[in-house]
Amino acid sequence: MDTCRSSSQAPLHFHVPQPPARPGEQPDFSYVEVSDAGAVRRPDPLTDPADITDLSRSLIRVLGNDGIAVGDWDPRADADELRAGLRAMVRTRAYDARMLTAHRQGKASFYMQCTGEEAFAVGHAFALRRGDMFFPTYRQQGWLIARDWPLVTMMCQVYSNDRDPLHGRQMPIMYSANEVDFFTISGNLATQFVQAVGWAMASSISGDHRIASGVVGEGATAEADFHHAMTFAATYRAPVILNVVNNQWAISTFQSVASGGHATFADRALGYGIAALRVDANDYLAVLAATRWAAERARANGGPTLIEWVTYRVGAHSTSDDPSRYRPESEPVSWPLGDPIERLAAHLTAAGEWSAGQQEQLLADCAAEVRAAQQEAEQYGTLLDAHSGDPRSIFEDVFEELPPHLQQQRRWMEKLR
Amino acid sequence: MSAMTMSAALRSAMDVMLERDDRVVVFGEDVGYFGGVFRCTDGLQRKYGTNRVFDTPIAEGGIIGIAVGMGAYGLRPVAEIQFADYVYPGLDQIISEAARLRYRSSAQFTAPLVVRMPCGGGIHGGQTHSQSPEGIFTHVCGLTTIVPSNPYDAKGLLISAIEDNDPVIFLEPKRIYNGPFDGHHERPIVPWAEHPLGEVPDGYYSVPLGAAAVRRTGSDVTVLAYGTMVYVAEAAATESGVDAEIIDLRTLLPLDIDTIVSSVRKTGRCVIIHEATRTSGYGAELSAQVQEACFYNLEAPIERVTGWDTPYPHAQEWDYFPGPKRVAAAFARVLEA
Numbered sequence: 074m075d076t077c078r079s080s081s082q083a084p085l086h087f088h089v090p091q092p093p094a095r096p097g098e099q100p101d102f103s104y105v106e107v108s109d110a111g112a113v114r115r116p117d118p119l120t121d122p123a124d125i126t127d128l129s130r131s132l133i134r135v136l137g138n139d140g141i142a143v144g145d146w147d148p149r150a151d152a153d154e155l156r157a158g159l160r161a162m163v164r165t166r167a168y169d170a171r172m173l174t175a176h177r178q179g180k181a182s183f184y185m186q187c188t189g190e191e192a193f194a195v196g197h198a199f200a201l202r203r204g205d206m207f208f209p210t211y212r213q214q215g216w217l218i219a220r221d222w223p224l225v226t227m228m229c230q231v232y233s234n235d236r237d238p239l240h241g242r243q244m245p246i247m248y249s250a251n252e253v254d255f256f257t258i259s260g261n262l263a264t265q266f267v268q269a270v271g272w273a274m275a276s277s278i279s280g281d282h283r284i285a286s287g288v289v290g291e292g293a294t295a296e297a298d299f300h301h302a303m304t305f306a307a308t309y310r311a312p313v314i315l316n317v318v319n320n321q322w323a324i325s326t327f328q329s330v331a332s333g334g335h336a337t338f339a340d341r342a343l344g345y346g347i348a349a350l351r352v353d354a355n356d357y358l359a360v361l362a363a364t365r366w367a368a369e370r371a372r373a374n375g376g377p378t379l380i381e382w383v384t385y386r387v388g389a390h391s392t393s394d395d396p397s398r399y400r401p402e403s404e405p406v407s408w409p410l411g412d413p414i415e416r417l418a419a420h421l422t423a424a425g426e427w428s429a430g431q432q433e434q435l436l437a438d439c440a441a442e443v444r445a446a447q448q449e450a451e452q453y454g455t456l457l458d459a460h461s462g463d464p465r466s467i468f469e470d471v472f473e474e475l476p477p478h479l480q481q482q483r484r485w486m487e488k489l490r
Numbered sequence: 491m492s493a494m495t496m497s498a499a500l501r502s503a504m505d506v507m508l509e510r511d512d513r514v515v516v517f518g519e520d521v522g523y524f525g526g527v528f529r530c531t532d533g534l535q536r537k538y539g540t541n542r543v544f545d546t547p548i549a550e551g552g553i554i555g556i557a558v559g560m561g562a563y564g565l566r567p568v569a570e571i572q573f574a575d576y577v578y579p580g581l582d583q584i585i586s587e588a589a590r591l592r593y594r595s596s597a598q599f600t601a602p603l604v605v606r607m608p609c610g611g612g613i614h615g616g617q618t619h620s621q622s623p624e625g626i627f628t629h630v631c632g633l634t635t636i637v638p639s640n641p642y643d644a645k646g647l648l649i650s651a652i653e654d655n656d657p658v659i660f661l662e663p664k665r666i667y668n669g670p671f672d673g674h675h676e677r678p679i680v681p682w683a684e685h686p687l688g689e690v691p692d693g694y695y696s697v698p699l700g701a702a703a704v705r706r707t708g709s710d711v712t713v714l715a716y717g718t719m720v721y722v723a724e725a726a727a728t729e730s731g732v733d734a735e736i737i738d739l740r741t742l743l744p745l746d747i748d749t750i751v752s753s754v755r756k757t758g759r760c761v762i763i764h765e766a767t768r769t770s771g772y773g774a775e776l777s778a779q780v781q782e783a784c785f786y787n788l789e790a791p792i793e794r795v796t797g798w799d800t801p802y803p804h805a806q807e808w809d810y811f812p813g814p815k816r817v818a819a820a821f822a823r824v825l826e827a
Contacts, residue, residue: 206563239596249595256562257595261586267552268587271559271567278515278541278565285559297579301552308547470593471632473600473655476700476744 090334092327096397100407104334105383107353107409110137111144115362118370122348129339129349132383135358140419148362152426155417158199158357159427160435161219162191162414167439168214168224169388171447172231176245176392180455181231183245187212189355189387189405190320192413195219196360197316201254201286201368208256208269208287211246212318220253224446233461234454240469241462263289263296266315270306273313273371284371286314291338291381292323295331303379307345312371314364315347315379318354320386325399342379354382355410357417383410464490493683494690497667499641500530500606503648504568506694508538511566514652516543518553518570518606527572528608528667550580554605558587561601566652574609574661575618581626588657589632604651604658609637610718610765611797612665612675612811616804622717622766622797627659628743628775634658634699635742637716639666640687643740646697654699663717671718672725673813702746704753708735711759711824714750714776716742719763719812726817734761734821742772750776751783758789759824763817768796790827793820 093101113131116124135142150158169186176184187194194215201207207216217227226238230248233241239249249257256265256272269287276283289299294317306313317338321328332338342349348370352363360382367378385408389396401407421427454460468475468483475483494502507514516531522545525532535543546553550571557567571577577584588601611620627635636651636658638644644662651658665671669681682688705720710733713723720738727734735753739746754760760780762773773794780792795812803810 208559238598239594242596243594247594249598251595251598257591257599259587259590259594261582264555264558264583264587267555267583268559268562271556272563273559274556275515275560275563275565278560279563297551298555298582301549301555304547304549305552305556470597472634473592473597477747478744 090327090329092329092400094401094404096399096401098401100401100404102407102409105409106132108132108134110134111146113144113146115145115366118366119373119375120348122343122346125348126343129337129343129351129381132351132353133359133363134353134356135362136356136416136420140416140423142358142420146359146362148358148365150358150361152421152424154199155357155421156427158195159414159417159421160439161195161215162357162417163435164439164442165191165195165215165218166414167443168218168227171443172228173392175231175447175455180451180457181245182456183392184231185211185246185391186388187214189412190318190384191215192357192360192417193316193318193354193382193384196357197286197364200361200364201284204254204283205368206254206256206269206272206283206285208265208272208285209258210265210288210290210293210318211258212290213288214246214248216255217248217250217253220255222250222253222255224443225450228447228450229453232450232453232455234450235460236453237462240466262293263298267298267302267305269315270302270311270313273311274305274309277309277312282372284312284314284368286316288316288318290323291317291319291328292326292331294338294341303342303345303347306377307347310374310376312374313377314367314371315377317379317381318384319381320384322386322390322400324390324394337381339379339381348376348378349381350378351381351383353410354384355413355416357413358420385410491689492692493688494641495668495682495688496638496641496644496662497528497530499645499690500648500662501532501534502690502692503645503652504531504534505537507649507652508534508542510694513564513566514542514568515560515565516568517546519546519548519572521545521570526570528664530606531570550576550578551583554580554583554588557603557605558583558591558601561603562591562599567603568652569603569605571605571607573619574607574623575621577605577607577623584633584657584659585630589630592656593632600655601657602655604648604660606660606662608664609661610663610665611802611807612671612718614804614807615802617801620802622764624661624742625766625770625772628772632657634744635661636699636740637661637663637742638740639663639717639720639738640670640685641682641690642687643697643703645690646695647699647740649694650696650699653696661717665718666721670721672721673811674725675808697740700741700744700746702740702749703738704735704749705738706734706736708733709757710734711761711821712737712750712753712757713761713763714739715763716740717765719765722812722814722817723763726814726821729814730818730821732818732821732825745779747779747783750780754780754784755787758787760788761793761795761817761820761824763795763812765797765812767799768794769799771796790824793824795820
């Protein structure tokens with residue numbers, strides 16, 4: 074009888090989300106609802122998350138198309154601070170371009186750019202304090218550059234050479250830089266998101282004043298550790314900023330495969346009772362303002378904030394990826410939120426604090442700086458030569474001290490060299 | 491000195507370390523107010539406060555994940571997984587993160603954490619309250635894996651584990667929380683109060699990691715055992731009259747191979763016992779290492795007495811659990827050879 078009844082209904086159909094455009098089609102970003110700059114209210118940072126649920130559906134923006142800063146979220150940063158941000162973003166892009174070329178020349182085995190996403194990591198690095206711990210993914214090299222970690226050191230890691238601080242043990246770009254509050258990068262996605270929460274819990278257990286900031290891409294929000302991080306952050310009101318960098322793509326997979334496309338990533342915070350913001354991540358001023366808001370909330374024991382940073386992955390996922398096989402070639406230039414470097418330069422120019430000539434000079438200076446750093450780094454070796462980590466070091470740091478079985482295995486290896 | 495059960499000794503170890511070191515924190519499911527489903531953390535929250543001893547959401551991946559973050563901050567987390575059978579959601583954090591943190595950061599960041607978990611069968615725990623997953627952890631480089639067999643060792647080893655600057659997997663055979671168990675389920679339980687190793691110092695002491703203990707000296711056969719199986723081996727030796735030398739490994743990795751090798755060179759025979767399933771179990775590693783180091787001293791093939799290669803059954807527990815009868819049969823086989 075049941076079978077008869079159900080046969081009168083339409084059969085079930087299986088839903089698989091698709092991106093709005095594939096190769097050969099016109100890019101379509103009509104799904105991105107762009108709020109006007111200044112349109113979104115700035116609540117008190119200690120506001121009850123339930124009272125700001127509208128902020129998870131709108132987009133915090135400071136810079137309008139004319140480059141003028143407007144609205145409550147204007148961080149009122151002075152020109153020097155903004156020029157420092159601009160410089161760090163330009164250095165980051167120049168570094169990426171140089172390393173991409175080095176990979177193509179066979180000097181490194183792998184590389185990942187952050188082109189188009191520089192504002193989040195750079196602005197975040199400037200907006201947080203020394204001593205706050207950043208738990209990045211592999212696409213926040215802008216933090217290291219903003220915090221003046223030496224470009225040569227970064228390159229030595231990418232080259233796995235004699236001066237690689239990680240002794241050639243890690244794939245390129247999996248940096249670790251404790252001295253600039255940058256946690257060791259793992260290849261396993263989202264693991265650091267819950268570790269950031271634990272670090273923040275430890276800070277509050279210890280009566281410290283430091284906060285943590287963790288990052289996942291929108292694709293990795295589907296990992297269990299995203300849920301773990303949100304649950305533990307909410308339960309213990311951990312002083313942590315939980316960042317979802319939504320660059321629309323997880324390798325070849327469009328963001329709606331992670332989200333279903335029915336809700337924003339910021340919306341996910343609401344069910345956990347976590348404050349949520351959704352921010353134009355190509356707007357450097359909005360990055361500063363939103364980071365400061367969440368940091369103020371965390372430092373005042375107001376608990377965690379989830380921030381969805383809306384941006385676009387301009388480059389390939391990695392040097393092992395070809396985006397022309399799954400998205401329109403012209404998609405990057407059609408992205409409605411523009412380019413973070415150009416927008417900040419336009420803002421400074423509109424304020425009379427910058428000029429086309431200065432921008433040109435900055436680009437040239439950064440290119441030269443990166444070129445010089447590369448020349449120095451390559452003196453210490455690349456994949457093309459024999460300078461890559463002392464083999465004896467393979468066995469170090471597995472444990473604090475070498476246990477007998479590793480001493481023995483090291484002896485076996487040495488005998489055969 | 492006090493007479494302590496194994497749970498009381500473990501509780502005492504955490505009490506001592508919470509007192510000595512402000513960085514030590516204890517947490518897990520039902521660990522705080524209630525004091526743990528096996529009473530191992532009883533009273534600790536009342537004594538040290540919710541900042542130091544607290545309940546967590548039911549999420550093993552989250553429990554280990556926050557422990558890694560806390561360790562990176564500089565605390566010394568002692569996390570509890572309620573049953574070893576439920577550690578699997580936390581394996582990514584254990585294997586990919588805790589075990590690799592020091593290596594991948596060249597010691598910029600470390601994971602000085604302990605993950606305690608009740609393990610083993612013999613309690614009618616069925617499939618998900620009886621497992622012995624030690625072989626998963628010994629296969630992961632960067633982890634120290636411990637299985638104590640008595641209250642004295644349990645406290646001393648747990649203190650060493652908490653003081654260790656790297657991640658330690660601390661497996662507690664729940665069948666022997668309250669008293670030694672030799673596999674004779676038909677007999678009444680003997681409490682730890684009647685066993686010499688149930689006498690435990692009240693204050694601080696430690697038992698070194700990576701050191702085995704010879705529980706019984708003998709000349710016929712070397713028995714490699716840990717946890718509950720130490721008592722099964724003792725019963726098998728007594729009942730069969732075989733003069734077995736019983737080595738309680740205590741730390742599975744790093745392994746005290748020297749103690750093992752000198753014993754096997756003396757006896758010429760080796761029987762390995764564990765509750766865990768046979769194929770690719772830790773016994774396979776033990777067997778390989780004994781064979782590599784003692785080939786010319788061996789008078790017989792190395793025997794392994796283990797759980798069967800099946801999920802742990804409920805009703806058929808005593809056909810599954812490697813009891814003294816099965817161990818004695820292995821003794822007979824190696825002595826006949």
